[in-house]
Amino acid sequence: MIVASHISKYFGSFAALDDFSCSISDGCIYGLVGSNGAGKSTFLRLISGVYSSEKGEIHIDGEPVFDNMGMKQRIVFVPDELYFLPRCNMQRMAKLYASMYENFSYEKFYRLATTFDLDIKKKINTFSKGMKRQAATVLALSCNADYIMFDETFDGLDPVMRNLLKRILYADICERNSTIIISSHSLRELEDTCDQLAMLHSGRIIFESDVMNLKTSLFKIQVAFSKDYDKDTFKAIDMLHYQKSGSVATMIVRGNRDEVAALIKAMNPLLFEIIPLSLEEVFIYEMDALGYECNEVLL
Numbered sequence: 568m569i570v571a572s573h574i575s576k577y578f579g580s581f582a583a584l585d586d587f588s589c590s591i592s593d594g595c596i597y598g599l600v601g602s603n604g605a606g607k608s609t610f611l612r613l614i615s616g617v618y619s620s621e622k623g624e625i626h627i628d629g630e631p632v633f634d635n636m637g638m639k640q641r642i643v644f645v646p647d648e649l650y651f652l653p654r655c656n657m658q659r660m661a662k663l664y665a666s667m668y669e670n671f672s673y674e675k676f677y678r679l680a681t682t683f684d685l686d687i688k689k690k691i692n693t694f695s696k697g698m699k700r701q702a703a704t705v706l707a708l709s710c711n712a713d714y715i716m717f718d719e720t721f722d723g724l725d726p727v728m729r730n731l732l733k734r735i736l737y738a739d740i741c742e743r744n745s746t747i748i749i750s751s752h753s754l755r756e757l758e759d760t761c762d763q764l765a766m767l768h769s770g771r772i773i774f775e776s777d778v779m780n781l782k783t784s785l786f787k788i789q790v791a792f793s794k795d796y797d798k799d800t801f802k803a804i805d806m807l808h809y810q811k812s813g814s815v816a817t818m819i820v821r822g823n824r825d826e827v828a829a830l831i832k833a834m835n836p837l838l839f840e841i842i843p844l845s846l847e848e849v850f851i852y853e854m855d856a857l858g859y860e861c862n863e864v865l866l
Contacts (some may be wrong), residue, residue: 568593569614569714569746574623576609576770583609585770587623591748591763593713594740598761599750605767607750608647611716614748615644627714640668643712645703647719657687657702661709668710676709679735683728696723704732708739715739716748721756733760758846766850774853778846784821785849790831791815791838803830807852819844819852 569591576584584606591597599607612618613625616632616639624631630638651660657680665671680687683701685694691702700723707715721729739745751757757764758778765775785807791814798809801818804827808819815838820827824841831839844852 569625569627569748571610571613571625572623574610574613574620574625576606576613576618576620582770584613584620587771589765589772589775591746593746594744595762596736596740596747596749596760598757598764599748599767600752600754600757600764601767602752604769606770607767608718610767611644611646611718611748611750614714615639615642615716617644640670641713642716643668643707643710643714644716645707645718645720647722649699649703651691651699651702654690654692656690657685657706660691660702660706661687664706664710668712670711672709672711675711676705679705679708682731682735697725697728700724701728701732704735708735711743712745713743714746714748718750720749720751729756736760754847754850755845764846766854774850776853781846781849781853783824785844785852786820786824787842787844787848788818788820788827788831789815789838789840789842790818790836792834792836800834801831807856 569589571587571589574584574587575582583604587606587610599610601607609618613620614627614632616635619633626632627638627641632638632642652663657676661671661673661676665673677687683705685698685702685705691699694702704717704720707717721732724732736747740747749757749761754764761778763775763777764781765772767773796816797811798806801809804818805821806818807821808817810817828839828841
């Protein structure tokens with residue numbers, strides 16, 4: 568389990584992370600979303616032991632990470648800006664990784680390279696952007712680390728490769744109970760991938776939730792009545808948003824769907840419909856309730 572407690576990290580006068588705290592359970596896919604400069608990459612580098620924090624602590628299974636070589640054997644990090652040895656191929660890179668990770672599996676390396684249809688003898692500098700991302704992913708997963716971190720995981724991958732990568736990540740978790748942390752600018756990329764999501768802004772987590780609970784506890788309702796009504800008609804309902812156009816009202820509601828449905832049906836509506844929300848819509852309304860503008864955070 569990863570536990571970050573009141574982390575602060577500065578670059579000169581700029582606070583990349585400011586009193587940042589979170590906990591990440593084992594065997595899950597944890598997503599970080601936010602704009603450039605929100606602190607996603609800095610947090611991943613702190614977990615990986617690349618950086619040390621000025622304030623606070625990060626522990627994995629109760630141990631500090633920075634300057635802990637034993638713990639770093641259990642962690643692999645794929646950064647946004649990839650690095651490979653000059654003029655090398657994947658075979659040479661595999662030897663480098665194997666020299667650093669005692670659990671590196673050549674069998675897994677060859678299997679994944681074949682799955683992604685990558686030529687391990689071809690120089691990596693001739694690969695496309697997406698192929699380089701695939702190569703880095705194959706090398707990272709072959710390390711059999713307990714904690715795997717990807718900064719902008721799907722950058723440069725086409726839809727087919729994205730779906731393939733997702734399936735491979737799921738399989739790794741199921742087989743080894745690994746923990747995967749993914750950062751992205753896009754909620755849509757993470758919506759069907761992550762178990763938990765955290766939205767970062769200005770070095771802090773402004774919203775964090777289990778994805779399934781988040782999506783099931785917030786929903787949209789459209790309703791209409793034969794008689795006149797207004798927002799006060801629904802005082803018993805926890806509403807984040809209310810809008811009425813003509814005789815039809817649209818509400819964003821938080822709570823138990825069955826209980827809310829029973830309450831509204833008892834009012835004998837002419838129209839009643841519950842509409843599921845996308846994860847992006849859920850975050851927009853939740854952030855609005857917290858006083859944030861979505862565009863301010865994601866753009």
